[in-house]
Amino acid sequence: MIHVAVLGYGTVGSGVLEVFRMNQEKIDRCAGDQVRIKYILDLRDFPGDPAQELIVHDFEQIINDESIDIVVEVMGGLEPAYTFVKRSLEAGKNVVTSNKALVAAHGSELLQTAKEHHVNYLFEASVGGGIPIIRPLVSSLTADEIEEITGILNGTTNYMMTKMFYEGADYDEVLREAQANGYAERNPEADVEGRDACRKIAILSSIVSGRQVDFEDIYTEGITKITAQDMRYAKEMNMVIKLLATMKQEDGTIGAIVAPFLLHSEHPLASVHGVFNAIFVRGNALGDSMFYGSGAGKMPTASAVTADIVEAARYQDRTICEYWSGNKMELKSRMDVKRKFFIRMAGRKEAYADRIREAFGEVQYLTADGCEGEFAFVTGEIKEGEYESAAAEFGNLIHMIRVAS
Numbered sequence: 001m002i003h004v005a006v007l008g009y010g011t012v013g014s015g016v017l018e019v020f021r022m023n024q025e026k027i028d029r030c031a032g033d034q035v036r037i038k039y040i041l042d043l044r045d046f047p048g049d050p051a052q053e054l055i056v057h058d059f060e061q062i063i064n065d066e067s068i069d070i071v072v073e074v075m076g077g078l079e080p081a082y083t084f085v086k087r088s089l090e091a092g093k094n095v096v097t098s099n100k101a102l103v104a105a106h107g108s109e110l111l112q113t114a115k116e117h118h119v120n121y122l123f124e125a126s127v128g129g130g131i132p133i134i135r136p137l138v139s140s141l142t143a144d145e146i147e148e149i150t151g152i153l154n155g156t157t158n159y160m161m162t163k164m165f166y167e168g169a170d171y172d173e174v175l176r177e178a179q180a181n182g183y184a185e186r187n188p189e190a191d192v193e194g195r196d197a198c199r200k201i202a203i204l205s206s207i208v209s210g211r212q213v214d215f216e217d218i219y220t221e222g223i224t225k226i227t228a229q230d231m232r233y234a235k236e237m238n239m240v241i242k243l244l245a246t247m248k249q250e251d252g253t254i255g256a257i258v259a260p261f262l263l264h265s266e267h268p269l270a271s272v273h274g275v276f277n278a279i280f281v282r283g284n285a286l287g288d289s290m291f292y293g294s295g296a297g298k299m300p301t302a303s304a305v306t307a308d309i310v311e312a313a314r315y316q317d318r319t320i321c322e323y324w325s326g327n328k329m330e331l332k333s334r335m336d337v338k339r340k341f342f343i344r345m346a347g348r349k350e351a352y353a354d355r356i357r358e359a360f361g362e363v364q365y366l367t368a369d370g371c372e373g374e375f376a377f378v379t380g381e382i383k384e385g386e387y388e389s390a391a392a393e394f395g396n397l398i399h400m401i402r403v404a405s
Contacts, residue, residue: 002031002313005039005062007084008075009051012098012125013040015302016072016309017051027306031313038068063087070312072305073097082106089113089121094312098125098305104199108212108326115319122308127200128153130300131293132307133279137207138321144283146208150246150404153200155275155295156184156191157223157243161260162273165240170228183275193222194243194258201245204279205256208249211329213256219334221259225399232368233342233376239263240270241401255332261404262342335385340403342378346396349375359390374398 006013020027020037028034039062040054059080062068071088073095075081081102088095090113097103102110103126114121124134128151137146152158156178163174175192178184190196202215223243234241239262247256263270268290272278277295282288294300311320345352349365356363356377363377379387391397 001034001036002069002316003036003038003065003067004070004072004309005041005065005068006037006072006074007041007059007062007081008073009040009042009044009046009055010074010076011298012074012301012305013042013072014051015298016074016305018299019302019306023306027310031310033313035309035313039065059084063091063093068093069316070094070096070309072309073099073102074305075099076101078102078105085110085121086113089117089119092117092119094119094122094316096122096305096308096312098123098301100126100196100199100203104202104215107203107206108324111323112326115322118317118319120312120315120319120321122312123203124308125301125304127203128277128279128291128293128304129155129295129297130303131277131279131291131295132304133204133281133291134207135311136291137204137281138323141281141283141286144285146249146281146283148246148248148282149201149204149208149279150244150269151197151201151204151279152242152269152272152277153197153245153279153295154191154194154243155277155297156188157194157197158272158277159183159275160192160223161226161241161243164226164228165231165234168228168231171224171226192224194220194245195222197243197245198258201247201256201258205247205254205329206324208247209254209329210324211327212324213247213254213329213331217331218256218258220257223260226260226401227399229344229368229371229374230399230401232370233344233366234262236366236368237262237342237378238265239403240265242269242272244269244404246404253332254329255334255337257334257337259402261402263404267404333385335388336383338381338383339405340379340381341387342376342401342403343391344371344374344376344398344400345394346374346398349377352394352396355393359393360387378403 205213
């Protein structure tokens with residue numbers, strides 16, 4: 001029998017217990033052994049909850065129990081999660097986690113610790129919730145050189161962008177609605193400022209490159225400046241606005257960015273609405289593929305965590321994948337990346353046309369209903385550094401959004 005300890009009985013932890021109760025027979029069959037949850041670590045008690053009989057309050061009880069084969073960390077945050085995970089690996093216990101912050105910050109170190117002790121550190125649920133993406137990258141797609149990963153990796157912001165686009169609502173109104181519906185936290189900064197998506201694309205970039213990609217090195221821009229006027233222009237161009245996390249690999253270098261992008265309506269990611277997530281992958285042999293589903297939530301995330309538990313149970317005493325090394329990957333400067341830019345300016349087009357042509361080259365001008373006292377245009381492909389130099393010459397620039405290729 002394989003014994004499991006779950007650290008944390010919050011949303012995901014309770015979901016893991018529920019998945020076990022629903023699908024115990026299949027879990028055992030796929031693992032090739034009986035898999036049972038022996039402990040749940042939490043500071044609280046849960047009177048009347050069936051989990052109460054499994055609750056313990058002291059991590060030492062878990063770490064000192066040699067029968068525990070797999071530790072499941074679903075506490076979130078860096079501490080005490082990091083300490084508990086590191087000690088578990090050093091004690092020869094496999095670890096499964098959904099904690100993207102921990103994986104992004106300490107992934108390479110914890111993977112190395114797992115290798116040294118012949119166990120596994122698995123984190124499928126840390127990116128995309130219930131969407132399988134990490135295991136396909138390290139197993140199904142190992143014959144491919146991955147050229148691009150672009151994803152809608154945050155359900156909160158995608159819900160908000162969808163509402164703003166289809167209902168014409170402004171940012172503040174949609175944020176309040178998202179919070180009321182439980183899609184956004186009371187403090188939504190990690191989501192709306194792009195930090196959540198940034199950690200996820202850092203993990204995927206590390207897997208693809210085989211080297212540590214630090215999330216602090218990825219330029220990140222959130223959705224807080226997106227307005228109803230931006231959405232009106234997007235509709236005129238037959239495009240949508242999405243918060244994208246993207247990495248591209250070329251000639252051994254990687255460029256990564258998290259920011260709002262204008263997407264053509266025929267792009268596969270353009271039709272991803274509401275709280276759903278999707279991840280577009282391009283390989284040099286595979287071509288294009290997309291992974292789509294619930295990117296967060298109790299049961300989808302718990303499903304991915306439980307799948308990793310089964311994987312760890314099947315490969316006791318053997319590290320199945322190293323994922324990436326601790327050698328740092330230096331990212332390509334975004335200033336050297338060529339793309340088109342959508343730009344809004346205050347005033348009349350005629351007053352600025354000559355200066356715009358001189359600064360940005362030939363552009364395509366746009367109009368949209370309800371956007372009086374301003375004009376907009378899309379540049380040709382220019383380097384981001386060239387855009388910033390040109391934009392600095394204009395004091396009437398209202399907003400810029402990058403255009404996805």
